[in-house]
Amino acid sequence: MTMQIIxxxxxxxxxxxxxxxxxxxxxxxxxxxxxxxxxxxxxSDDDIFAGFPxxxxxxxxxxxLLFAIAKSNGTVDWLVHMGVxxxxxxxxxxxxxxxxxxxxxxxxxxxxxxxVAIMAPIGLSFAARHRINxxxxxxxxxxxxxxxxxxxxGVFGVITNGVVEHEHLASNPGLLWVGSFxxxxxxxxxxxxxxxxxxxxARRAEPSEQDEQDEQDEQDVPGDAxxxxxxxxxGASGSVATKTKPTTExxxxxxxxxxxxxxxxxxxxxxxxxxxxxxxxxxxxIATVICVLFPKDCKANFAEVAWPTVLLICGVVTYVNVMKTxxxxxxxxxxxxxxxxxxxxxxxxCLIGAAVSAFASTTGxxxxxxxxxxxxxxxGAVGAVGLIIALAISSSVVDSSPFSxxxxxxxxxxxxxxxxxxxxxxxxxxxxxxxxxPVLSWAIFVAPGWL
Numbered sequence: 166m167t168m169q170i171i172x173x174x175x176x177x178x179x180x181x182x183x184x185x186x187x188x189x190x191x192x193x194x195x196x197x198x199x200x201x202x203x204x205x206x207x208x209s210d211d212d213i214f215a216g217f218p219x220x221x222x223x224x225x226x227x228x229x230l231l232f233a234i235a236k237s238n239g240t241v242d243w244l245v246h247m248g249v250x251x252x253x254x255x256x257x258x259x260x261x262x263x264x265x266x267x268x269x270x271x272x273x274x275x276x277x278x279x280x281v282a283i284m285a286p287i288g289l290s291f292a293a294r295h296r297i298n299x300x301x302x303x304x305x306x307x308x309x310x311x312x313x314x315x316x317x318x319g320v321f322g323v324i325t326n327g328v329v330e331h332e333h334l335a336s337n338p339g340l341l342w343v344g345s346f347x348x349x350x351x352x353x354x355x356x357x358x359x360x361x362x363x364x365x366x367a368r369r370a371e372p373s374e375q376d377e378q379d380e381q382d383e384q385d386v387p388g389d390a391x392x393x394x395x396x397x398x399x400g401a402s403g404s405v406a407t408k409t410k411p412t413t414e415x416x417x418x419x420x421x422x423x424x425x426x427x428x429x430x431x432x433x434x435x436x437x438x439x440x441x442x443x444x445x446x447x448x449x450x451i452a453t454v455i456c457v458l459f460p461k462d463c464k465a466n467f468a469e470v471a472w473p474t475v476l477l478i479c480g481v482v483t484y485v486n487v488m489k490t491x492x493x494x495x496x497x498x499x500x501x502x503x504x505x506x507x508x509x510x511x512x513x514x515c516l517i518g519a520a521v522s523a524f525a526s527t528t529g530x531x532x533x534x535x536x537x538x539x540x541x542x543x544x545g546a547v548g549a550v551g552l553i554i555a556l557a558i559s560s561s562v563v564d565s566s567p568f569s570x571x572x573x574x575x576x577x578x579x580x581x582x583x584x585x586x587x588x589x590x591x592x593x594x595x596x597x598x599x600x601x602x603p604v605l606s607w608a609i610f611v612a613p614g615w616l
Contacts, residue, residue, distance in 0.1 A: 168206055169493040175201050176484065189473055191480025198480070202487040216486025218479055220445060221570055224282060225475045227449030229577045231429065232286035233469035234455055238462060240426040241290040243419065248291060256295050257365035260305045263288040264353055267309035268346070270438065272316040277527070277561075278570040279437045279444040280310045283430075285578040295368075299583050300590040301360035303575035304565055305353050311561040312349035316342045321531065325557055328535045334542055335549040344554045344610065345561070352562065422459050429455060471577035471584070478573040485524045507547045511611050514552075515559040515603035522559075523566040523599055530560045548614055555606035562602040566595030 175197050183190035202208040235241045252258040263284055270280040284306050292302040314321035317338045329336045356362075419427070429451040436442040456463040504510040514534055522530040534556060542549045564571040572591045579587040 167496075168491045169488075169496045171205065172201065172488045172491060172493045176488070179481070179484065189477055189480075191473075191475075191477035194477075194480035194484040198484050198487055202484075202490075206487070206491050208487055208490055212490050213483070213487060216483050216490065218482045218486075220443070221482065221573070222475060222479055223443070223445030223449060224278065224570065225445075225478065225573060225577055226470055227445040227447070227452060228282045228286065228574065229469070229471045229474075230466060231433070231448045231452040231455075232578065233466040234452055234463055235286070235426050235430065236290065237466055237469075238422045238426060238459075239420075240423045240430070241287065242294075243423060243427075244287055244290070248287075249295070254369045256297065256368040257362060259291050259295065260288075260297065260302050260357065260362070260365075263291070263302065264305040264309035264312075264350075267306050268313035270313065271310050271319050271321075272313035272342075273318065273438070275438045276320045276444075277310045277314045277564065278574065280313075281306060281571040281574045282444050282448070283434055283437065284309075285574045289575070289578040289580070293580050293583075297365065298361045299575075299579050299587050300594070301356060301362060303572075303579070303587065303591065304356045304360070304594065307565045307571045307575065308349040308353045308356070308562075310571060311564060312346040314561065315345040315557055321527070321557065321561060325531050325535070325553065328531065329549075329553055332536060334535075334553070336553070337550045340550060341554050341557060345558055348558050348606065348609075349562070422455075422462065425458060426455060474567075474573060474577045474584070474588075477588075478568060478570075481524060481568045485521075508612065511547045511552050511555070512603060512607045515555050515607050515611075516599070518556050518560040519563045519599045519603050522561070522569065523563040523595055524568045527560050527564055527569070531557065534560070547611060551610040551614070555603070555610040558606040558610075559603045563595055563598045565591055565598060567591040569595070 179190060179193050179197050182188065182193050198213060202213050203210070232241065235244075248259065248262065252262055267280050267284045270283070271277055275283075285303065288302045288306050289299055291297065292299045311321075313319055315325065316322050317326065319342070322338060322342060325341065326336055326338045433444070433447055433451055436447045437444045452466075456466075504513060518530050518534045535553065542552065563569065565575075566572045567576050567588050572595055576584060576588045576591060
């Protein structure tokens with residue numbers, strides 16, 4: 166048995182052990198890195214640690230710390246309140262609002278993980294406040310990011326179109342963007358139906374528990390200073406007056422700490438999108454400044470960083486990089502190149518792109534797999550534009566996997582009480598997309614031969 170096959174078996178065992186024994190998968194992955202990488206494959210320590218995702222570590226820590234601060238000081242509550250007002254209190258529109266905003270961000274050049282890092286904590290706060298399935302919210306944010314990412318000025322689009330141009334293949338940047346956007350939009354409709362969206366259609370925004378407590382406190386006050394009427398009132402008119410009173414003011418009004426936090430969040434968006442500053446370093450820096458200004462209020466927030474998620478993601482990604490080092494990914498690519506049936510080879514490339522991207526960088530996969538298709542694409546047996554679109558969709562839709570940056574950010578942004586459920590749900594959905602996305606994209610864009 167070759168090293169490459171052993172590494173694949175090892176990855177399967179890591180997933181099985183973590184699932185059956187309820188042990189952090191990242192810890193088991195680091196065990197695999199040590200046992201297989203160091204002892205069996207004789208990979209040097211430098212090569213192993215070179216594969217540790219330091220940038221992803223900083224992104225997860227920085228973003229989750231910043232939004233833990235924003236949540237504890239009430240800034241997220243204020244944002245949620247404003248968001249609900251923006252959609253007129255219609256709960257069913259909130260996930261779609263997040264889809265559209267995230268798509269706009271990536272369409273104008275935001276890196277996909279950066280846009281998800283900005284939107285996921287806010288979206289998951291909406292979900293917790295208004296009893297929206299966190300999987301529904303998280304998946305629509307991720308799909309929105311992928312939908313916009315392949316625009317001609319989006320990061321995914323620039324990379325894909327650049328590789329295609331370098332390889333002198335036929336291209337259609339506009340169709341790539343439209344095809345990806347429509348696929349993600351339709352997939353999001355399916356998600357909306359499967360994960361409780363229909364139950365949201367008849368619901369309107371309800372007051373939070375804090376708001377209800379404020380209403381109760383108002384009812385205990387003898388009278389209203391401005392109107393001279395009893396706060397609670399009697400009969401129907403008194404009841405209506407109590408419910409429509411702006412009792413959310415205490416919960417969502419701005420104070421100096423919330424203003425500073427809002428400025429920090431705006432700086433995060435502007436810095437990441439406008440000046441291409443690393444999201445993780447910027448988020449961690451902003452969080453640190455807030456902690457320096459308000460040390461007593463922020464002390465407990467460091468414990469709220471999603472450390473188990475950080476360990477999980479970093480462990481799995483490090484193991485996958487060991488697989489790259491010993492040539493497992495190259496072996497899979499070479500095997501595809503030897504397939505004699507062009508349509509089957511095209512499907513296998515999409516399948517490999519989805520499988521690897523679910524655990525690694527979508528950006529890197531797009532740049533690595535397109536050249537593998539060049540030999541039979543130049544033969545004209547498979548339409549180049551159709552295969553590029555199918556490969557782009559296959560490699561990006563699986564970003565919902567909790568082992569990818571976008572999926573990891575959604576897990577980390579979930580509340581502690583639902584984080585395990587969100588992780589399991591994204592793992593099932595993301596890993597199922599390894600099969601579903603290649604099959605559908607291949608059937609739509611490659612098999613008919615119209616592109």
